[in-house]
Amino acid sequence: MKIGSVCVDTKLALAPMAGVTDLGFRTICRELGAGYTVTEMVSAKALCYQDKKSLPLLKLGEGEQPAAAQIFGSDPTCIEEAAAIAGEVSGADIIDINMGCPVPKVANSGDGSGLMRTPDLAVKVVEAAVRGAAGRPVTVKIRLGWDKGSINCVEFARAMEEAGAAAVAVHGRTRQQQYAGTANWDYIRQVKEALSVPVLANGDVFQPRDAVRILQRTGADALMIGRGAFGDPWLFQRAQAALEGREIPPLPPLAERCDTAMRQFEINAAHKGEKIACLEARKQYCWYLKGVPYAGYWKEQICHVSTMEELRKITEGIKRDLS
Structure with missing residues (x-):
């Protein structure tokens, strides 16, 4: 899989999760088979205001490549500056924009998954990030839509690609669902069929064989494991065994x-x-x-x-x- 000019030689990525995917957890997951990692999301405004608490969130581990630095926000001017700062501070290969966070204080202010309600603004955000990223590929993580009555992931993802996104990750739930119910992998497949850039599938990978199922169902280029890795970073090496048709090793003692x-x-x-x-x-x-x-x-x-x-x-x- 090539994300822009960056070669990502893996099917297994660790999904970015605020308060979870810190340096320590990412390091452990990398060692146990996560070939691509993304930092916790960092506020673009906080970076623009030079908030000292935000900068450490962007620090990558030794040899943590390929990796992305994730930012969020809806002000294009601020996003452009933040993309430049995030790339310089982290040294990340890729800049990722969070358009999927369902947390009310983020989404209700128009950031995160709130951007899925304003596609025109989301396009401007991606275009700004591309300008600020200084040649680094820009990717986007989205959901299916705001709620079941406004599922727009296919046309939204297509607009992101046209705006310059080099890959799109899709969580198979709406913002309204948060993390309840079941992820709809069929919509992810529709996104994959509509785009020419890589698509990463995310949602409900809790067991090794789920990795096989989600890739078969969606046709995605790679998958992102999120909550399934909570306390179980071995899920990556076990999922890799399932993908390769090998015997799945048990959890260690x-x-x-x-x-x-x-x-x-x-x-x-x-x-x-x-x-x-x-x-x-x-x-x-x-x-x-x-x-x-x-x-x-x-x-x-x-x-x-x-x-x-x-x-x-x-x-x-x-x-x-x-x-």
Whole structure:
């Protein structure tokens, strides 16, 4: 798959998710088979105003290529400047524009999936990003539409391509659905059939064989795994086995999964500080323990951690009592 001039030699990408796909998690997912990653979304206005909290979100890991820096916003002038800043700060190969975020404070202000209600403005946003990206390809991530009565993904995606988008990723739900119900892969197929640039399919890839099914159903060039990777970055290597027709390996033992979680938190502590890394680990570590019998006590302990040392002790306790 070629996104503009960038060769993406993979079928498996990690979908960008605010508050989830930070440097630590992306690093782990890359090591376990995600061949293409995207940063958390960063506000174009925040970049234009030189917000110091936003810049670290764009930092890529060592050897994290190919990768994209994702920005969001609906002011073309600001988007043009932000695309230039994001490319320079991150060193990313690609600039991605979020037109799929369903969060009310984003979408209701006309950003994220709100742009799907204003296609003409979305075209101007892409054109501006292309100008600011300094030769880097610009991609767009969208949904099916605002709601089931206004599904416009095919014509919207076609307009994005005509505006200069080098690839389009489609989440198979409307903004109104948020993450409820079932992703409609048939609409993604319609987008793929309408475009000449690569299309990435996203939505409801939770098991290795889902990767095979979504590519067969949509004909997409690649797929993006989102919530399925919460606490399960091994889904990438297991999905790769399914795509290659190999035997799907089991999840590693719990002790190894906990060690991987700790490594993720340690990367984040070095990157964003111990306090923030521990606050985020309260949620992220519990994902790693989903479905583990008798893990309730340890999940309760995790919800109160404030230091890396506490996390290490909890990890040793889990490995001692539950492995």
